[in-house]
Amino acid sequence: MHLTLTRPDDWHLHLRDDAAMAAVLPDTCRQMGRAIVMPNLRPPVTTVEAAAAYRARILAARPAGSRFEPLMTLYLTDNTSAEEIRRARASGFIHGVKLYPAGATTNSDAGVTAIDKAMPALEAMAESGLPLLVHGEVTDPDVDVFDREAVFIERVFEPLVRRLPQLRVVFEHITTREAAEYVAQASANVAATITAHHLLMNRNALFTGGIRPHHYCLPVLKREQHRQALLKAATSGSPRFFLGTDSAPHAQGAKEAACGCAGMYTAHAALELYAEAFEEADALDRLEAFASFHGPDFYGLPRNSETVTLVRESWPVPASLPYGDTVLVPLRAGETLRWKLAD
Numbered sequence: 015m016h017l018t019l020t021r022p023d024d025w026h027l028h029l030r031d032d033a034a035m036a037a038v039l040p041d042t043c044r045q046m047g048r049a050i051v052m053p054n055l056r057p058p059v060t061t062v063e064a065a066a067a068y069r070a071r072i073l074a075a076r077p078a079g080s081r082f083e084p085l086m087t088l089y090l091t092d093n094t095s096a097e098e099i100r101r102a103r104a105s106g107f108i109h110g111v112k113l114y115p116a117g118a119t120t121n122s123d124a125g126v127t128a129i130d131k132a133m134p135a136l137e138a139m140a141e142s143g144l145p146l147l148v149h150g151e152v153t154d155p156d157v158d159v160f161d162r163e164a165v166f167i168e169r170v171f172e173p174l175v176r177r178l179p180q181l182r183v184v185f186e187h188i189t190t191r192e193a194a195e196y197v198a199q200a201s202a203n204v205a206a207t208i209t210a211h212h213l214l215m216n217r218n219a220l221f222t223g224g225i226r227p228h229h230y231c232l233p234v235l236k237r238e239q240h241r242q243a244l245l246k247a248a249t250s251g252s253p254r255f256f257l258g259t260d261s262a263p264h265a266q267g268a269k270e271a272a273c274g275c276a277g278m279y280t281a282h283a284a285l286e287l288y289a290e291a292f293e294e295a296d297a298l299d300r301l302e303a304f305a306s307f308h309g310p311d312f313y314g315l316p317r318n319s320e321t322v323t324l325v326r327e328s329w330p331v332p333a334s335l336p337y338g339d340t341v342l343v344p345l346r347a348g349e350t351l352r353w354k355l356a357d
């Protein structure tokens with residue numbers, strides 16, 4: 015049994031930099047035509063100039079013969095100017111601007127402290143059509159960690175969309191029924207990415223037989239009812255939902271620690287993991303639109319013309335993968351996957 019589909023793109027990806035990037039980039043190049051590359055480096059990618067340099071490093075690190083295209087993003091800060099946004103739009107290689115509420119996730123310290131401070135940039139984005147990509151969690155420590163996404167919708171997302179209705183917004187890596195339902199009924203300027211891991215796991219996976227640091231990411235895994243709502247959204251056929259792995263590599267030691275980093279590595283088997291989720295929902299026929307059509311349509315880019323083929327063939331995921339001068343532990347390490355991308 016096999017499944018051929020238009021080559022997908024990854025609309026939310028962390029590639030890191032230098033040797034770490036060189037280690038993980040081939041996994042994405044094998045699967046994806048393009049990827050929206052997250053700007054949360056140290057220091058963050060806050061200018062068109064820095065994004066151009068980062069893009070050049072990615073292009074130089076591609077395996078020989080790869081035509082993978084990185085779609086760059088800017089990291090929004092309290093000080094991002096309207097002028098920088100206009101330069102980004104004119105660059106042709108920057109496709110979005112990322113809003114990290116300050117302190118919400120990995121390398122978000124330079125993020126936005128109050129939406130009002132980012133208004134000049136946001137207004138310029140609404141005018142120019144450059145999408146805003148949102149890590150949608152409040153950082154208020156009084157809000158329960160499992161509620162931070164749902165509260166973000168009320169406190170930040172809805173007010174922003176009401177204030178700037180022309181702004182194109184992607185609610186990244188949604189994890190709750192509230193977010194799925196909100197996006198499904200929102201205006202056509204609003205879309206969402208959904209990761210494979212949030213389609214495959216609920217929060218029990220954080221504690222199976224002991225604490226599982228490799229299942230910790232942000233937004234954190236939620237209850238089963240939320241996973242079911244995400245599966246429903248992803249397989250609904252709605253153009254508002256598309257593939258974004260949020261593959262977020264961290265060294266093994268940084269995750270297996272007293273204070274472990276947030277992020278799961280899924281780029282080694284991205285499409286295989288999504289296929290598993292869509293198969294569970296008996297919706298393999300909906301995978302192509304989610305993985306390969308809705309993203310480029312929202313971003314105003316052409317769909318890919320090549321195809322890829324998935325075969326129903328088991329293969330073992332290595333216990334670890336090289337990561338610069340260290341290793342990382344990929345999702346499903348040491349286990350068997352039932353779908354395999356054909357070479």
Ligand SMILES: NC(=O)N[C@@H](CC(=O)O)C(=O)O
Nearest residue numbers: 028119120231232262276277
């Ligand atoms: N998803 C994560 O848990 N981590 C991401 C940051 C992010 O996307 O929030 C990372 O950069 O490691």
Ligand SMILES: [Zn+2]
Nearest residue numbers: 119149232233
């Ligand atoms: Zn995030």
Ligand SMILES: [Zn+2]
Nearest residue numbers: 028052260262
């Ligand atoms: Zn991310």
